[in-house]
Amino acid sequence: MTSTDSDLAAERYRTGIDLLLSLWPGAGEALDEAIAGDPDFALAHAARARLHAISAQPTQAREKIATAQALVAHRGTERERSHVEVLALAIEGQAPKALAGALAHSDRWPRDVVILSMPLGAFGLYAFSGMADHDQARVDLCERHARHFGADDWWFLTYRGWAHGENGDVGLGRTLTQRALGLRRHNVNAAHAVAHVLYESGANDEAQDVIAGWLPEYPKDGVLHGHIAWHGALIALERGDTRRAIAIYNEHVAPSASQGTPINIISDTSSFLWRMQAYGHNVPxxxxxDAAHYASGYFRDAGFPFVDFHMALVGAATGDTQAVEQRVNALNKLVDEGRLPAGSVVPEICRASLAFAGGQYALAVRILEPVARDVVRIGGSGAQREIVEDTLLVALMRCGELKKAHALLDRRLHRRPSPRDTRWLNELLAAETAGGLSNG
Structure with missing residues (x-):
């Protein structure tokens, strides 16, 4: 399976891969021990590079993958050379080639789950490909290779369940992800996936119980600790319990508290605070x-759609109109040059954030309505992208588009129960009856 004659290196590698695939702390140490046991073990260097990349350590990732490339060229099998090459493409920022390589590799060696994992997940190669149908593509990929995995394979259950849940089959998604978490409790990706499918099911009480019961077991320096807590803060916010929501945010999500990667910290902080404000609550x-100060140190260049949108939220909310407009102009240039696969939806939702923050709700509606269905192209999860629909809905209510707001609320409530949406619908019905609308 691996190019090493060291039993110790092979055992440490297998342990490190399990920890890497479950995002549990300790993967780096295990892989370092594998490398120490056999410094010529190319796949151990490659896995370490992958972990550095996930941990937003690009310099170390490039160094490790270069070592792996040199080693695998000298003594690697065809599978190992392909494995390292796909990881190298991703680390070098050649995402389209990495995606094509990962899919081709997985067709030949479907049990090589380090590579099969790369197109999957909210931040995977499919999600950030700019494709409008990446949710379905993940399902198709998992189903194509399902026969190669046992019924109790915790890793495959996690990602198969995630794929189905994000693609709308929350019942199957819930069954698979809960089984995965039961098989390996210290599996961050499974806990995260369960939180998502419960949220998409409207099972807020169960989601809160899962998060509250599981999160204390997960070390705070874990890469998704703050993000999973963010899910708990959203549940509290949906219930209108702003005191609890802010307490969770301050303890786990805020830049001063979270030890996650910049993409998670920026997206979690900006989207939570934007929701809170849009829902009519005062942001302390x-x-x-604080969110803006943290964000100012990262992602200055446009071209990463998921991040571009969240950076625009920060700029719009803090009155940095110039920064948002510069980002919009840069994004439009990329669109014109054909270098932004996600397309014009990206600058448009950034423009809409400025309009909304400035109280120009009718303008926000005019911008968002034509592109709302394309928001999936920015990547991330359904729960993360829902902030765009929330913004459109609140803008509709505040500019007096009662029928459109009512229709959107009906669609949302048919998808899943929501105390916030039910509250809004009742307020809307009262406003329609009275012939007016409050801004609450």
Whole structure:
């Protein structure tokens, strides 16, 4: 399976891969021990590179993958050379080639789950490909290779369940992800996937219980600790319990508290605070400035759609109109040059954030309505992208588009129960009856 004659290196590698695939702390140490046991073990260097990339350590990732490339060229099998090459393409930022390589590799060696994992997940190669149908593509990929995995394979159950849940089959998604978490409790991806499918099911009480019961077991320096807590904060916010929502945010999600990667910290902080404000609650003084101060150190260049949108939220909410407009202009240039696969939806939702933050709700509606269905192209999860629909819905209500707001709320409530949406619908019905609308 691996190019090493060292039993110790092979055992440490297998342990490290399990920890890497479950996102549990300790993967780096295990892989370092594998490398120490056999410094010529190319796949151990490659896995370490992958972990550095996930941990937003690009310099170390490039160094490790270069070592793996040199080693595998000298003594690697065809599978190992392909394995390292796909990882190298991803680390070098050649995402389309990495995706094509990962799919071709998985067709030949479907049990090589380090590579099969790369197109999957909310931040995987499919999600950030700009494709409008990447949710279905993940399902298709998992189903194509399902016969190669046992019924109790915790890794495959996690990602198969995630794929189905994100693609709308929340019942199957819930069954598979809960089974995965039962098989390997210290599996961050499974806990995360369960939180998502319960959210998409409207099972807020169960989701809160899962998060509250599981999160204390997960070390705070785990890469998704703050993000899973963010799910708990959203549940509290949906219930209108702003005190609990803010407490969770301050303890786990805020830049001063979270030890996650920049993409998670920026998206979690900006989307939580934006929701809170859009839902009609006061954001405590200093919170937006803290988020903006953190974000100012990252992602200055446009071209990463998921991040571009969240950076626009920060700029719009803090009055940095110039920064948002510069990002929009840069994104439009990329669109014109054919270098932004996600397309014009990206600059448009950034423009809409400025309009909404400035109280120009009718303008926000005019911008968002034509592109709302294309938001999936920015990647991330359904729960993360829902903030765009939330913004459209609130804008519709605030500019007096009662029928459109009512229709959107009906669609959302038919998809899943929501105390917030039910509250909004009742307020809307009262406003329609009275012939007016409050801004609450």
């Amino acid at each position: 003084e200093g919170m937006w400035n």
